[in-house]
Amino acid sequence: AQRVTQPEKLLSVFKGAPVELKCNYSYSGSPELFWYVQYSRQRLQLLLRHISRESIKGFTADLNKGETSFHLKKPFAQEEDSAMYYCALKDAGGTSYGKLTFGQGTILTVHP
Amino acid sequence: DAGVTQSPTHLIKTRGQHVTLRCSPISGHKSVSWYQQVLGQGPQFIFQYYEKEERGRGNFPDRFSARQFPNYSSELNVNALLLGDSALYLCASSPWTSRMRQETQYFGPGTRLLVL
Numbered sequence: 001a002q003r004v005t006q007p008e009k010l011l012s013v014f015k016g017a018p019v020e021l022k023c024n025y026s027y028s029g030s031p032e033l034f035w036y037v038q039y040s041r042q043r044l045q046l047l048l049r050h051i052s053r054e055s056i057k058g059f060t061a062d063l064n065k066g067e068t069s070f071h072l073k074k075p076f077a078q079e080e081d082s083a084m085y086y087c088a089l090k091d092a093g094g095t096s097y098g099k100l101t102f103g104q105g106t107i108l109t110v111h112p
Numbered sequence: 113d114a115g116v117t118q119s120p121t122h123l124i125k126t127r128g129q130h131v132t133l134r135c136s137p138i139s140g141h142k143s144v145s146w147y148q149q150v151l152g153q154g155p156q157f158i159f160q161y162y163e164k165e166e167r168g169r170g171n172f173p174d175r176f177s178a179r180q181f182p183n184y185s186s187e188l189n190v191n192a193l194l195l196g197d198s199a200l201y202l203c204a205s206s207p208w209t210s211r212m213r214q215e216t217q218y219f220g221p222g223t224r225l226l227v228l
Contacts (some may be wrong), residue, residue, distance in 0.1 A: 042221070043221045091168075099157045102155045
């Protein structure tokens with residue numbers, strides 16, 4: 001069974017400080033990993049995915065298969081980064097191509 | 113494009129009743145997935161549909177059912193509602209290609225269901 005764990009329910013940092021949101025997963029196959037973000041009163045939206053190896057809004061995430069982790073990082077946090085962040089894993093095989101397994105989410109608060 | 117739309121936005125039902133939630137995908141998207149998000153938790157996968165066929169099912173009882181129509185819109189039905197069914201129900205649409213793993217799911221705003 002696949003599982004995604006986000007150990008921190010809440011994370012608070014000050015503006016300009018580095019931020020790291022942790023995500024660990026368990027999956028027997030080859031995973032597709034994503035970070036989704038939900039800003040206040042907005043819908044869930046994709047932030048980035050590991051296969052793209054891109055930086056979005058200054059955020060990056062590296063898939064570490066040895067540690068089964070996909071931590072989200074940003075060197076200098078901004079107040080507008082305050083939101084709920086979800087790590088998600090996609091079943092890349094079998095019959096459930098579309099199934100996303102989400103972690104419980106981390107609420108990031110960036111103080112001025 | 114308005115993105116994924118869902119109706120209604122809010123709904124209040126009583127135990128034992130039945131509910132139908134509706135979802136319209138982004139134009140051109142042929143796959144729709146449904147998720148349940150209980151307060152304080154991440155979304156949980158319920159169903160995925162493509163070309164009117166169920167392609168995936170999560171760990172939910174048979175009280176939950178869904179269908180997809182020729183225009184790719186979808187309905188989620190829940191029978192014999194329980195208090196524990198109170199949640200935000202999310203619909204997500206995505207393009208379907210032979211490499212489904214590459215495609216992004218786009219979420220709707222959700223329908224908030226309260227069961228009393």
